[in-house]
Amino acid sequence: MPDPDRRPATIKTIAKALSLSASTVSRGLQGDPSVTEKTRRKIMETAEELGYRRDFRGVSMRTGKTFVLCSVLGTPPSQEFGDPAAMHLIQGMIAGVEGTDFKMVTRPVETSEQRLEAVREAVTNGRFDGLVLDHSEPQDPCVLYLLEKKVKFITFGRTELFSDHPYFDIDNEHAAYEATQHLVSKGHRRIALVDPPPRYLFSRQRLRGYQRALEEGGIPFDPALVNENNIGARRVRERVSQFLAMRDRPTGFVTSNEVATLGAISAARALPAGEAQALQFVSRDGTNIFDYVEPPVSSCYYPLLDVGERLAQNLVKAVEGAGIETLQTVERTTFIERPHRTIGETI
Known part of the structure; x- marks a missing residue:
């Protein structure tokens, strides 16, 4: 353990202890691949033993970086x-x-x-x-x-x-295409898209994928089934409740993330069990939360x-x-x- 009363070690101190040049020590401390792993390990061990701490203020002054x-x-x-x-x-x-x-x-x-x-x-x-x-x-x-x-x-x-x-x-277009295509393959003909506002580029990409899958499935695009608004859970629950109140309600839902999906499921729970059983969801996820949530939700997943x-x-x-x-x-x-x-x- 370094002596707290000893003057701080420098690159020159380490170089002298290892009989190496200061430039080799400097490159080793920065992980430069030109320094062998064996030498770099010795440099790091010696630096720790001597209590070396990189002077970021000095580095910042030389490089202009704040790190x-x-x-x-x-x-x-x-x-x-x-x-x-x-x-x-x-x-x-x-x-x-x-x-x-x-x-x-x-x-x-x-x-x-x-x-x-x-x-x-x-x-x-x-x-x-x-x-x-x-x-x-x-x-x-x-x-x-x-x-x-x-x-x-x-x-x-x-x-x-x-x-x-x-x-x-x-690839948001592909994710929405794959989600919609899955619901089409399960027999759904009324499929809603729950997405953020179109000012976000990924929302526009997702809409293209959704429309392409509908077209390939022979299903007319209905703009009334597209939600492009705030995707907070509460707002999605309100919007999906409106979808579910339609005479020809959607039975499939393509959602943009976990929070939106939870909002959609919350709206569906308000339906009688006999009506809710027809609903199915596919979410675009970055976590595995739906491994632990009922009903099971299929996902387009990237961690x-x-x-x-x-x-x-x-x-x-x-x-x-x-x-x-x-x-x-x-x-x-x-x-x-x-x-x-x-x-x-x-x-």
Whole structure:
């Protein structure tokens, strides 16, 4: 254990103890692959024994970096319960910077106005080397602002801007197509789409996939069955209750996340058991919550833990100068079919 009264160790101290050059020690501490694993391990062990602590203030002065990243994440309205998927995304981002010099902090926002304000504040304060943004829009004002200010960032979702930028995205069109196609294959002819407002690009992508699956199934598109609004659980419950009050009500529901699905199920529980038994749901999920919820809900699944980790890792690469073309990724969900049981049915 290092002696608290001893002067702090430096790179030169470690180099002298190991009979290595200061440049080799410096590269070893930074994980440079040009230093062998055996040598790097010796450097790290000696650094710990001598009580070495990296002088981030000095590094910051030399490089201009703060080694702090910020994620600006949309959250449900304050009166709603928390989004379980959001915590997975945050945990993934924390894991994504593990083993690097960077730290990740999170700024939750509820509205587009708050989002832009948070981004401007982050840039003005100069506290962060880069930002993560979710809920991207086709002509995203936050992305335009960051491009103008030449600040490093990555988005969870694509935009329709001419200027390239780093992003990690899910193939939302395919996910909605697969969910709708599944319900068509189960005999549903009236299928509702429960999504956020079309100002979000992923909502427009999902609508295209939904419409394509209906067309292939020979089912006319009915805009009255599309909800494009706030997807907080309470608002979805109200909207799905309106769907269920229709003369020719939908029996299949394609929902955009776990919270929206729980809201839809809550509305369905108000129906008599004999009417509820015809309903079926397919959710776009980033957690495995529906392994533990009745009735079983099939899912288009991509773990948000992995999303968060990839976003953070690629933001670090962007800050360190990686090319934009290497930081643009689109992944597909995995379809998980869970056996359909009616609402209220016991196992």
